[in-house]
Amino acid sequence: MAQTLFINIQSLYGVITTDASKRKSGKEMNVFEKISNAFLLTDNGLIMSFGEMKDLPSISADTTVVDVKGRMILPCFVDSHTHLVFAKSREEEFEMRIHGKSYEEIAAAGGGILNSAKKLATMSEDELFESAKERLYEVIGYGTGAIEIKSGYGLTVEDEIKMLRVIKRLKAISPIPTKSTFLGAHAIPAIFKNNREAYMDLIINTMLPQIVNEKLADYCDVFCDQGFFTVDETDRILTAASKHGLKAKIHGNELGYTGGVQVAVKHNALSVDHLEYTGNEEIECLLNSNTMPVALPNCSFFLGIPYSPTRKMIDAGLPVCLASDYNPGSSPNGRMSFVVALACIKMKLTPEEAFNATTINGACAIEMSNEVGSITIGKRANFIITKTIPSLAYIPYRFGVYLVDEVVINGEIWRQN
Ligand code: NIG
Ligand code: FE
Numbered sequence: 001m002a003q004t005l006f007i008n009i010q011s012l013y014g015v016i017t018t019d020a021s022k023r024k025s026g027k028e029m030n031v032f033e034k035i036s037n038a039f040l041l042t043d044n045g046l047i048m049s050f051g052e053m054k055d056l057p058s059i060s061a062d063t064t065v066v067d068v069k070g071r072m073i074l075p076c077f078v079d080s081h082t083h084l085v086f087a088k089s090r091e092e093e094f095e096m097r098i099h100g101k102s103y104e105e106i107a108a109a110g111g112g113i114l115n116s117a118k119k120l121a122t123m124s125e126d127e128l129f130e131s132a133k134e135r136l137y138e139v140i141g142y143g144t145g146a147i148e149i150k151s152g153y154g155l156t157v158e159d160e161i162k163m164l165r166v167i168k169r170l171k172a173i174s175p176i177p178t179k180s181t182f183l184g185a186h187a188i189p190a191i192f193k194n195n196r197e198a199y200m201d202l203i204i205n206t207m208l209p210q211i212v213n214e215k216l217a218d219y220c221d222v223f224c225d226q227g228f229f230t231v232d233e234t235d236r237i238l239t240a241a242s243k244h245g246l247k248a249k250i251h252g253n254e255l256g257y258t259g260g261v262q263v264a265v266k267h268n269a270l271s272v273d274h275l276e277y278t279g280n281e282e283i284e285c286l287l288n289s290n291t292m293p294v295a296l297p298n299c300s301f302f303l304g305i306p307y308s309p310t311r312k313m314i315d316a317g318l319p320v321c322l323a324s325d326y327n328p329g330s331s332p333n334g335r336m337s338f339v340v341a342l343a344c345i346k347m348k349l350t351p352e353e354a355f356n357a358t359t360i361n362g363a364c365a366i367e368m369s370n371e372v373g374s375i376t377i378g379k380r381a382n383f384i385i386t387k388t389i390p391s392l393a394y395i396p397y398r399f400g401v402y403l404v405d406e407v408v409i410n411g412e413i414w415r416q417n
Contacts, residue, residue, distance in 0.1 A: 003043045003063040004411055006073065012038035012050060012375060013392060014075040014359055020376040021369035023292065024356045026317035032352035032392070040073060042381035045410035050375060068385060071405060074355065076145020076382040077336035078362030078373050081273050081294055081323035083150050085132040085166050087119035090328045103303045103330065104227055104255060112329055113187040116153040120163070128166045136170055137416045139326065139334040143404045145176050145382030146363065146372040150221055152183030157206050160184045164216035175409050176382065179366045181249055182207070182217035185229050185237050200233060204240040212244040219270065223251040224260040231259040238267040253277040265289040271321065271365040275308040276300060283316050292365040294321040297342035298331035311348045321361040322354065341399035351393045381411040
């Protein structure tokens with residue numbers, strides 16, 4: 001692949017030149033470094049150099065030159081939490097919520113995750129793959145340049161493996177780095193309602209060994225919350241996963257102060273995600289850990305539940321990551337620029353904090369910060385060229401408006417064919 005030189009960039013954002021794989025915490029999150037009037041040179045899909053236009057390097061005759069004409073460039077989003085393999089949409093539950101039912105009531109009545117599992121059981125691996133591939137391409141078009149995808153709508157040995165095989169196939173065709181997470185502990189299937197132990201046994205003694213044997217997952221997740229998995233059950237699943245060499249990523253504290261944060265930190269989880277219910281105790285616990293707090297504002301917006309107190313978390317010195325949680329139940333939208341807008345509007349994060357939370361900190365939450373998450377020499381040339389806009393803040397200010405002009409993946413303008 002030849003070199004490409006992008007010139008006349010009004011602002012090149014998300015530049016990190018030292019410690020480019022380190023997460024940003026507290027006050028550091030408010031620094032989203034930029035170079036004004038910049039160039040960016042890519043080579044063989046990687047970032048080769050960048051700087052001010054006045055320092056433009058001499059280039060060889062076969063270098064492609066792209067005149068950005070005063071638009072901005074930002075690193076692609078890293079979406080560290082999605083469930084984009086699923087069978088069908090669930091707008092009937094959306095309507096039930098309009099009429100007053102809560103997410104928990106719908107789940108307790110067999111809707112929610114169990115509804116998605118029922119639908120997924122009827123679909124073939126190929127059908128699931130094709131629909132998930134569409135969604136993957138959709139979010140790349142929105143500017144996502146690395147992604148994590150979970151299982152968790154199978155809930156049987158066969159269907160969890162089916163989902164993970166779909167993710168494995170997505171990884172193989174994905175132009176962006178992709179991680180896979182086993183979430184067999186997403187909900188207790190109806191047939192195990194009165195025998196939770198039997199489902200625990202299935203996860204620990206059948207699913208996990210088989211998944212590890214087939215190398216189908218990078219991480220293990222558990223929905224540790226009221227009405228789902230208890231702290232003790234989470235603890236046992238994570239202990240088993242760690243024996244198999246799988247690190248943890250937890251769904252926790254979405255529905256209450258349920259101990260999800262503490263059990264995640266106990267297991268040195270890579271991240272604990274949701275965190276709508278996060279008090280001083282949880283913040284204290286996270287401050288003494290390497291576990292990344294991940295908030296999912298789409299879910300709060302869509303379900304009408306509280307937003308995670310990320311302002312308080314950053315002020316306390318924590319890193320914060322933001323992800324889409326793209327799924328049919330609580331966030332049927334994988335557009336990360338909307339996540340940034342919600343973070344600014346509803347959580348009172350600055351645009352700089354919101355972009356760090358969706359780029360470098362996202363990369364740290366899926367152990368990809370050597371490869372993506374910033375404009376750094378040697379990282380993948382995965383970046384967004386914005387429309388002509390006056391400032392960074394203009395992006396969340398125009399919430400919901402599509403301001404991505406082009407997405408560059410591995411040094412080339414992304415086109416879905
Ligand atoms: O992250 N909270 C748990 N799981 C998903 C929602 C799953 C669903 O409703 O289908 C989430 O929000
Ligand atoms: Fe989720």
